[in-house]
Amino acid sequence: MTGPDGRAVTAFTPEHEKELHFIAVRRDTAGFQHVHPVRDGEGTWSVGLALEPGDWRFFADIHPAGHDGTLTLGIDVAVAGPYDPRPLPEATGTARVGAYTVTLDGGLLPGEASELTLTVSRDGRPVTDLQPYLAAYGHLVALRVGDLGYLHVHPAGEPGDGTTAPGPGIVFTAAAPSAGTYRLYLDFQHEDTVRTAGFTVRTGTAAATPRPAAEPPAAHPGHRRSGHAHH
Incomplete structure (x- = not known):
């Protein structure tokens, strides 16, 4: 990673315990990873990723020392191989991750901050002992x-x-930069494991269906940047 002077940047202000938050997402949104590369003394970052074939977008969230706030850098990457695009999931307001169910309440509005509440349960029981993950209960x-x-x-x-x-x-409090359809990905940690729940949300409409009275057991086991979009 180089700065305006062309030299490697080696001094960063950590944000939520990490100097670099790295997001990889496939263009059809079927693949998503949020990882944290390691930097060597020369300013080169590295991390292992398992990426399916297709077009991907990489995002890097960084806060160079002395810079006023966090920056987001993006780049497109093509992964060779047979591409199998997948349809966009329905906007149901509920996501299953193994034995966990995450329910989304609230609406994502274009140009206006709104509140989103994501509620975690396991086998129909509320999870009340989430663990902090990178200085927050959710990302x-x-x-x-x-x-x-x-x-x-x-x-x-x-x-x-x-x-x-x-x-x-x-x-969470967030504002969509424009009208459209969005994919939301929630990272949360429970029992020492980080899990990711994904949702499809359309702006300007209810983002979630009413939460059922009881969830059946699953069949299978900060800082804010809400006003800025990067692409």
């Missing part, structure tokens, strides 16, 4: 379907400061 990435306009949002407050609770609900 939310929103990507605009089509051009992959990008938002990375964290909940207000930090674990232990008295303003947040370890589940079952995680509250």
Whole structure:
């Protein structure tokens, strides 16, 4: 990673415990990974990724030391091989991750901040002992379907400061940069494992269906940048 002077940048201000947040998403949004590369003394970052064939977009969130705020850099990458595009999932407001169910309440509005609550349960029971993951109970990435306009949002407050609770609900405030359809990805940690739940949301309409009274058991086992989109 080089700066305006062409030299490698080696001094960064950590954001949510990491100097670099790296997001990889396939153009059909079927593939998504949020990882944290390691930097060597020469300023080169490295991380291992398993990427299916297709066109991908990479995003890097960084805060160079001395710079006023976080920057997001993006690049397109093609992965060779037989490409099998997948249809966009329905906007159901509920996501299953193994034995976990995550329900999304609230609407994503274009140009207007709104509240989104993601509620985690396991086998029909609310999860009230979420673990902090990178100084937050949840990390939310929103990507605009089509051009992959990008938002990375964290909940207000930090674990232990008295303003947040370890589940079952995680509250975010975000604004969509424009009308459209978005994919939301929530990273949360429970029992020492980080899981990702994905949702399809259309702006200007209810983002979630009403939560059922009881969930049946599953069949198979901060800082905010809500006003800026990057693509």
